[in-house]
Amino acid sequence: MATIKTIEDMDDITPINIRRVIDLFAHWRGEMPTSLSGKNPYGEIPAKTGEWRNTPVDDTVRPFIKLERSFNQQMLRLGGDFSGQSSYVLHEKMKMSAELLLHCSPDAISLELTDEGSIFYTVRKNHFSLYLDHYLAGEIEGKDEAIVSVFRNNDKILDFAGTLDETLIQLNKVLAPESIVFPAFA
Amino acid sequence: MSYPLEILPAPDRKWIDCSLSDHHLIRHFDLEEGGEIIDPDTKNIKVKYICTPKEQISDLSLSLLGIYKPDHISINFTSDGKAKYMHYCQPDESIKPPVINIDFDTKTGRYFWCVPIVQLHNKSFDYSRGGKTFVAICKVVHTPMKWNFWHFSLRWKVDTEMLEDMEQKEKDKVAQKLGHSARVIIAHFARLEHPEHPVLPKNCYCKN
Numbered sequence: 487m488a489t490i491k492t493i494e495d496m497d498d499i500t501p502i503n504i505r506r507v508i509d510l511f512a513h514w515r516g517e518m519p520t521s522l523s524g525k526n527p528y529g530e531i532p533a534k535t536g537e538w539r540n541t542p543v544d545d546t547v548r549p550f551i552k553l554e555r556s557f558n559q560q561m562l563r564l565g566g567d568f569s570g571q572s573s574y575v576l577h578e579k580m581k582m583s584a585e586l587l588l589h590c591s592p593d594a595i596s597l598e599l600t601d602e603g604s605i606f607y608t609v610r611k612n613h614f615s616l617y618l619d620h621y622l623a624g625e626i627e628g629k630d631e632a633i634v635s636v637f638r639n640n641d642k643i644l645d646f647a648g649t650l651d652e653t654l655i656q657l658n659k660v661l662a663p664e665s666i667v668f669p670a671f672a
Numbered sequence: 673m674s675y676p677l678e679i680l681p682a683p684d685r686k687w688i689d690c691s692l693s694d695h696h697l698i699r700h701f702d703l704e705e706g707g708e709i710i711d712p713d714t715k716n717i718k719v720k721y722i723c724t725p726k727e728q729i730s731d732l733s734l735s736l737l738g739i740y741k742p743d744h745i746s747i748n749f750t751s752d753g754k755a756k757y758m759h760y761c762q763p764d765e766s767i768k769p770p771v772i773n774i775d776f777d778t779k780t781g782r783y784f785w786c787v788p789i790v791q792l793h794n795k796s797f798d799y800s801r802g803g804k805t806f807v808a809i810c811k812v813v814h815t816p817m818k819w820n821f822w823h824f825s826l827r828w829k830v831d832t833e834m835l836e837d838m839e840q841k842e843k844d845k846v847a848q849k850l851g852h853s854a855r856v857i858i859a860h861f862a863r864l865e866h867p868e869h870p871v872l873p874k875n876c877y878c879k880n
Contacts, residue, residue, distance in 0.1 A: 594713040598720065602851045608714040608859065617856040633852040637860055647799040647849060
């Protein structure tokens with residue numbers, strides 16, 4: 487028969503450990519540890535590596551969740567039958583392009599699945615409108631294809647078709663002078 | 673309801689030969705049950721109401737707003753009516769008017785968007801990459817049909833060739849880029865409102 491744990495047995499839930507968890511989260515959020523001495527009193531805090539890198543940073547969490555929900559709802563309506571790939575693969579691809587676009591901290595962003603097997607993103611940032619098709623089936627040299635068009639107000643300033651990486655590099659070239667940067671490709 | 677004769681081709685009509693740069697095109701769509709027309713975040717018309725299914729993208733049907741009014745979008749052809757009237761024709765062809773409940777009925781609850789012609793006609797998309805050139809130019813073309821003199825088509829010239837003249841294999845190759853171009857240009861400029869527009873002078877579409 488299992489013994490009932492008393493509060494004395496619960497070594498893990500001491501104030502010091504709770505504090506450590508808070509500090510770890512603060513560190514992962516990019517904030518300073520709360521130590522008054524300026525040093526981390528709990529030793530080395532793990533670097534932001536592994537799984538954490540695959541999760542959108544705090545500023546982008548909310549818009550990412552909205553995009554993901556929209557993607558899932560649209561996939562559901564299509565019965566999961568979209569561009570002939572498993573829903574897991576499609577979801578991972580969506581995560582990749584959505585996170586890349588969210589790096590520029592857009593004012594507004596949305597996605598729609600098209601009849602041509604692409605995710606069509608609309609991004610608004612300052613007076614720029616960015617339209618990006620991320621094709622989920624076709625590949626160039628093993629990499630996902632994308633096409634992007636960018637408008638400054640009503641003037642088109644960029645069309646580009648290539649791999650998703652190349653497309654983001656082109657976006658950086660055109661938009662970096664306007665202080666709109668996609669850090670992963672800067 | 674009798675069929676609006678003012679939208680039919682007629683012997684006194686001709687190809688529209690005036691500039692339409694101040695005019696708008698209109699296209700109707702049916703809203704999905706419970707669906708939203710406008711994306712709440714970006715305020716754009718949702719792409720599925722712009723040009724789906726896929727086949728329509730490379731030759732999108734629209735009408736010139738003016739004598740063709742938003743009221744006319746409720747005209748809904750029956751299967752028999754489609755077989756008789758959904759064909760291209762000469763602007764001055766004499767057409768027997770479609771008959772209600774045989775050739776057409778009306779459908780309420782349709783929506784429309786409008787887009788300025790000046791933002792579409794001759795606009796180019798350049799996808800040249802690594803020495804390979806690919807330039808698609810959008811063309812707004814007057815394409816009267818037996819049911820609608822004011823019918824226009826959005827077509828594409830790819831490099832030097834019109835899309836409709838290309839072989840199917842070539843068409844398939846460029847379809848992806850044209851699909852993107854059409855989505856983008858309409859998503860950016862289409863509006864749900866009925867815009868103000870000038871009246872097209874009669875001499876632009878009538879003989880003498």
